Amino acid sequence: MNDLILGLAADYGVPLLFIVTFLSCLALPVPSSLLMLASGGFAAAGDLSLATVAAAAFCGAVLGDNLGYWVARRLGDRMDRWLKAKPKRAALRNRSAQFMDTWGGSAVFFSRWLVSPLGPHINYVSGLARFHWPRFALWSMSGELVWVTLYVGLGYVFADNMTAIASISGNLSGFLAAGVVATGLGVWLVKSSKARARRRTGGTTPNVADENPRQA
Amino acid sequence: MWHHLNDLWTHNRAASLAFVVVFALTGVFGVRAVTHYMYWSDPAKQNQTLAGWMTPRYVAKSYDVPAEVIKAAWNLNPESELRRASLDTIAQELGLTLEEMQQRVAAAAWAFHAGQPDE
Numbered sequence: 001m002n003d004l005i006l007g008l009a010a011d012y013g014v015p016l017l018f019i020v021t022f023l024s025c026l027a028l029p030v031p032s033s034l035l036m037l038a039s040g041g042f043a044a045a046g047d048l049s050l051a052t053v054a055a056a057a058f059c060g061a062v063l064g065d066n067l068g069y070w071v072a073r074r075l076g077d078r079m080d081r082w083l084k085a086k087p088k089r090a091a092l093r094n095r096s097a098q099f100m101d102t103w104g105g106s107a108v109f110f111s112r113w114l115v116s117p118l119g120p121h122i123n124y125v126s127g128l129a130r131f132h133w134p135r136f137a138l139w140s141m142s143g144e145l146v147w148v149t150l151y152v153g154l155g156y157v158f159a160d161n162m163t164a165i166a167s168i169s170g171n172l173s174g175f176l177a178a179g180v181v182a183t184g185l186g187v188w189l190v191k192s193s194k195a196r197a198r199r200r201t202g203g204t205t206p207n208v209a210d211e212n213p214r215q216a
Numbered sequence: 217m218w219h220h221l222n223d224l225w226t227h228n229r230a231a232s233l234a235f236v237v238v239f240a241l242t243g244v245f246g247v248r249a250v251t252h253y254m255y256w257s258d259p260a261k262q263n264q265t266l267a268g269w270m271t272p273r274y275v276a277k278s279y280d281v282p283a284e285v286i287k288a289a290w291n292l293n294p295e296s297e298l299r300r301a302s303l304d305t306i307a308q309e310l311g312l313t314l315e316e317m318q319q320r321v322a323a324a325a326w327a328f329h330a331g332q333p334d335e
Binding site: 003006007008009010011013038041042044045046047048159160161162163164167168171172174175178179181182185186188189192193196197 | 223224227228234235239248253270277
């Protein structure tokens with residue numbers, strides 16, 4: 001899959017990069033980081049223009065982010081009644097809103113580049129939570145600027161050995177994303193276990209804490 | 217400790233299993249990042265073998281040789297510029313395999329660098 005996409009990058013260049021970064025922001029499993037590295041490398045070799053590569057990746061990513069946001073927001077609005085019908089569904093939306101209230105801009109910014117595998121999901125969560133759109137767009141653009149500069153820049157600088165930089169950065173990015181998810185899950189588990197313990201010892205924590213420790 | 221684990225297993229079984237899986241994944245990615253870094257830090261592994269996704273100009277850059285060396289190695293027209301196409305495409309046009317292209321480039325690059333005065 002990866003070699004196939006990279007081969008297409010050589011043959012189709014910048015338009016492919018635009019399409020792939022766009023699709024990756026909608027949570028489609030395309031190797032966008034790898035393609036940015038390769039395009040940066042091809043720019044260093046003189047096959048593509050560095051400015052065009054950076055612009056295409058940036059525009060594709062920002063468009064994808066905003067499309068993801070608006071699809072989730074519109075879908076959430078349309079399914080308002082459906083979401084409110086069952087407490088579990090309503091809780092999903094409330095939890096998204098609470099998450100965005102707490103983390104908001106920084107969640108959008110850091111999920112663009114530092115933990116980029118989580119980015120598309122944050123787009124959907126932001127839309128579903130009706131997160132303030134201008135703030136979303138601003139943080140998305142700032143984050144994508146870092147993402148594009150980082151990966152296209154790495155590809156450009158380490159063009160001599162792209163195989164090495166691709167394997168190292170791919171694993172590092174996976175490490176960071178999995179680490180953040182593990183930490184989040186761990187904190188959530190500890191909190192909900194503590195909430196149950198408090199209830200058992202006669203605390204007055206309301207029943208909803210079982211579903212959502214943030215409210216405890 | 218045991219009491220907490222038991223409590224989680226009873227009340228948050230799916231989330232606990234997910235945590236174990238994601239935690240293990242973190243470890244796997246971390247170890248791979250370090251081992252790959254160590255593998256590629258070895259100067260002996262610096263020269264990349266040709267891959268179908270590379271372009272001729274990229275090969276020239278990777279092997280640190282001018283375009284002319286690549287053109288000569290693959291019998292390309294010395295008058296025309298190297299164009300942007302994948303080696304898979306070019307190999308098909310030339311009727312060569314990637315291995316043959318690899319051998320020719322390695323030999324040409326070696327000859328080129330041998331002829332260069334030491335910097």
